[in-house]
Amino acid sequence: xxxxxxxxxxxxxxRYTSYPTAVEFHDGCGADEYIQALSDMPSGTPLSLYVHIPxxxxxxxxxxxxxxxxxxxxxxxxxxxxxxxxxxxIGRLLGGRGKVRRIAFGGGSPNAITTIEFVRLLDxxxxxxxxxxxxxxxxxxxxxxxxEWALALAASNVGRVSLGVQTFAPxxxxxxGRIQPLADIxxxxxxxxxxxxxxxxxxxxxxxxxxxxxxxxxxxxQAIELQPSRVSLFGYAHMPEMIPRQRRIDxxxxxxxxxxxxxxxxGYQRLTEAGYVAIGFDxxxxxxxxLAIAATEGRVHRNFQGFTDDPNEVLLGFGASxxxxxxxxLVQNEKNVGRYRSLVSSDTVAAVRGVTRDEETRKRGAxxxxxxxxxxxxxxxxxMLPDAHMLDIFxxxxxxxxxxxxxVITDAGRPYARHIACLFDQFRTRQETVAA
Amino acid sequence: xxxxxxxxxxxxxICASLETDELQLLGHLGRKRMIKRGETLLWEGDPAPVVAxxxxxxxxxxxxxxxxxxxxxxxxxASDFIGRPFGKESPYRxxxxxxxxxxxxxxxxxxxxxxxxxxxxxxLLQRTLDELDRAREWMTMLGKxxxxxxxxxxxxELSDRLTVDGCSPTTLYLDRFELPxxxxxxxxxxxxxxxxxxxxxxxxxxxxxIELPDRRTVIIKDRSRLKALAEIA
Numbered sequence: 001x002x003x004x005x006x007x008x009x010x011x012x013x014x015r016y017t018s019y020p021t022a023v024e025f026h027d028g029c030g031a032d033e034y035i036q037a038l039s040d041m042p043s044g045t046p047l048s049l050y051v052h053i054p055x056x057x058x059x060x061x062x063x064x065x066x067x068x069x070x071x072x073x074x075x076x077x078x079x080x081x082x083x084x085x086x087x088x089x090i091g092r093l094l095g096g097r098g099k100v101r102r103i104a105f106g107g108g109s110p111n112a113i114t115t116i117e118f119v120r121l122l123d124x125x126x127x128x129x130x131x132x133x134x135x136x137x138x139x140x141x142x143x144x145x146x147x148e149w150a151l152a153l154a155a156s157n158v159g160r161v162s163l164g165v166q167t168f169a170p171x172x173x174x175x176x177g178r179i180q181p182l183a184d185i186x187x188x189x190x191x192x193x194x195x196x197x198x199x200x201x202x203x204x205x206x207x208x209x210x211x212x213x214x215x216x217x218x219x220x221x222q223a224i225e226l227q228p229s230r231v232s233l234f235g236y237a238h239m240p241e242m243i244p245r246q247r248r249i250d251x252x253x254x255x256x257x258x259x260x261x262x263x264x265x266x267g268y269q270r271l272t273e274a275g276y277v278a279i280g281f282d283x284x285x286x287x288x289x290x291l292a293i294a295a296t297e298g299r300v301h302r303n304f305q306g307f308t309d310d311p312n313e314v315l316l317g318f319g320a321s322x323x324x325x326x327x328x329x330l331v332q333n334e335k336n337v338g339r340y341r342s343l344v345s346s347d348t349v350a351a352v353r354g355v356t357r358d359e360e361t362r363k364r365g366a367x368x369x370x371x372x373x374x375x376x377x378x379x380x381x382x383x384m385l386p387d388a389h390m391l392d393i394f395x396x397x398x399x400x401x402x403x404x405x406x407x408v409i410t411d412a413g414r415p416y417a418r419h420i421a422c423l424f425d426q427f428r429t430r431q432e433t434v435a436a
Numbered sequence: 437x438x439x440x441x442x443x444x445x446x447x448x449x450i451c452a453s454l455e456t457d458e459l460q461l462l463g464h465l466g467r468k469r470m471i472k473r474g475e476t477l478l479w480e481g482d483p484a485p486v487v488a489x490x491x492x493x494x495x496x497x498x499x500x501x502x503x504x505x506x507x508x509x510x511x512x513x514a515s516d517f518i519g520r521p522f523g524k525e526s527p528y529r530x531x532x533x534x535x536x537x538x539x540x541x542x543x544x545x546x547x548x549x550x551x552x553x554x555x556x557x558x559x560l561l562q563r564t565l566d567e568l569d570r571a572r573e574w575m576t577m578l579g580k581x582x583x584x585x586x587x588x589x590x591x592x593e594l595s596d597r598l599t600v601d602g603c604s605p606t607t608l609y610l611d612r613f614e615l616p617x618x619x620x621x622x623x624x625x626x627x628x629x630x631x632x633x634x635x636x637x638x639x640x641x642x643x644x645x646i647e648l649p650d651r652r653t654v655i656i657k658d659r660s661r662l663k664a665l666a667e668i669a
Contacts, residue, residue, distance in 0.1 A: 088527055116557070119564045123571055124527060127499070127509040132575035148561075155565045157572075 002265045013422040017304045019365035031349035034331045038093045047098035048312040052319030053107040061177040061248040066321040067108040082341040091128040100131035109141035115152035142188040154195035162201035168222045169215040201230040206263035209253040220270040229289040233267040280307040281417045300373040368421040376408040386423040448515035449489045453555040466539045471532045478530040485526045488518045493536025494616040497528040513597040534616045586626040587636040588665035611656045
């Protein structure tokens with residue numbers, strides 16, 4: 001049983017898909033720093049690439065991603081042209097120094113483009129970045145997913161896919177503007193498996209409008225029956241002031257904080273009982289899955305897509321709003337698709353904001369990542385430990401344990417992992433100390 | 437316009453899936469063009485790309501590396517479709533390694549034709565997947581293979597791709613063929629020095645795997661050993 005401490009959960013904390021988080025990015029850091037970092041990169045550096053396709057066949061109301069409707073084919077083609085220009089541009093700056101090991105396509109929905117466009121993108125990456133045998137993963141929208149897509153993915157050696165499932169409850173689907181019958185998911189899964197793509201992730205959500213505990217329970221039952229190798233269970237974040245499309249969602253129909261907590265707990269219980277290994281605070285993987293194996297070996301990392309077994313320290317992002325992560329630097333591309341296109345088409349690096357990471361920031365980032373990914377950190381040697389009274393708040397409630405310099409998040413502390421990690425965040429604890 | 441009915445690659449090229457009347461329509465959009473050895477069909481960054489079927493000859497796709505060297509990313513043969521230069525500018529330079537004959541389409545007219553012909557679309561997807569495969573093999577070859585493996589790989593590829601019977605829908609391999617490129621070009625393709633290329637030819641010949649009766653002719657005496665050298669299962 002998890003215990004509910006609303007006063008702890010009331011404090012908004014980042015998801016820490018990066019550290020510093022995107023909130024700390026500023027426009028005094030961008031293309032120049034990125035170009036320098038690329039040219040300083042040692043030869044043979046293993047690279048991960050992320051390619052952002054910010055389009056979907058239709059826009060769901062809950063989505064906070066940088067997306068637009070794929071309505072006009074011309075717009076999409078122009079975007080793909082821009083991506084190709086960016087590949088060429090970054091490829092020239094890299095001058096063959098990196099070695100591409102992983103490629104992830106995300107969005108939006110990468111399957112909003114045509115299969116041939118997708119294969120051509122891969123072909124371009126292969127030749128420009130000298131990527132002979134990378135591991136490739138793709139996010140997919142089950143609506144509009146066809147057997148032709150499954151065939152193209154398999155033939156392109158895509159080994160891992162993630163399906164946006166969210167919920168199976170029809171009335172919740174209606175409330176978020178994403179109608180997708182169970183049969184569509186079943187069809188997508190069997191089409192993928194028929195082509196030998198067995199590493200399938202389901203994105204599920206709790207905290208959705210009109211979603212009861214029972215609704216989530218049924219969705220979990222149906223998901224478990226389909227045996228995806230991974231499940232990510234995210235809480236819906238309602239921010240209608242920042243994300244206009246969410247204004248179509250009635251704020252009064254949302255589960256309250258306590259129900260959200262129960263939903264998250266239910267997800268944890270159901271999935272772990274079904275044999276899934278809990279990874280971090282919102283991922284679950286079957287014991288045979290590479291992420292679960294990485295977890296037993298302490299090799300889980302955090303990146304923009306969540307918890308991952310990707311060990312590469314350098315991630316290069318392509319496309320509007322994509323973030324690149326290098327040891328000493330985080331930079332984000334221009335978010336606006338039109339401005340992104342005009343930047344790269346005039347041969348300009350599209351990174352427009354970011355933040356450098358000095359040694360202390362990197363240490364703190366490693367601490368936060370270790371707490372979230374491994375559930376513990378060796379904090380004894382560092383001078384980063386927060387004030388004792390801050391730790392005591394969590395210790396008294398049995399959420400953390402300290403032993404031999406190790407700070408360990410207990411099982412009961414799992415739902416508070418981000419809040420505990422936040423104690424090491426130099427950009428947030430300080431603010432709070434000042435306020436206190 | 438091209439007369440497709442007499443085209444020697446009509447059974448193997450991307451247009452092979454089309455019905456006679458469709459082929460006639462497409463034929464109106466294309467035009468045949470001869471290119472001389474060494475001539476460049478498209479430059480990197482060329483703003484008006486075309487797509488083309490290769491009717492005869494061998495072409496290379498290459499990029500310029502930052503240090504000024506040229507890296508060849510692909511070699512293309514008769515019946516191949518030069519479809520890579522998509523998008524608004526060509527990412528590669530496309531140059532004829534031999535005298536060649538191609539059937540050229542403007543990209544926009546070819547694309548709009550393809551949109552209305554699902555069979556051609558499917559074929560195009562299949563070709564693109566094949567190209568991806570070849571690009572990967574190419575990168576793996578340049579990344580890993582020893583000089584011997586590289587030469588053997590190229591010889592196997594040439595014997596597979598340089599068929600005499602252009603009309604045959606299935607590609608048969610040749611045990612005797614003329615090299616379409618000289619030693620210098622081979623060394624460029626494989627990223628080796630010209631001396632290494634010559635030494636490796638001699639070595640493979642001395643092992644009795646190939647015969648080299650003159651500078652251009654290659655006779656494959658022991659295909660399975662050549663394939664083993666190229667590490668092709």
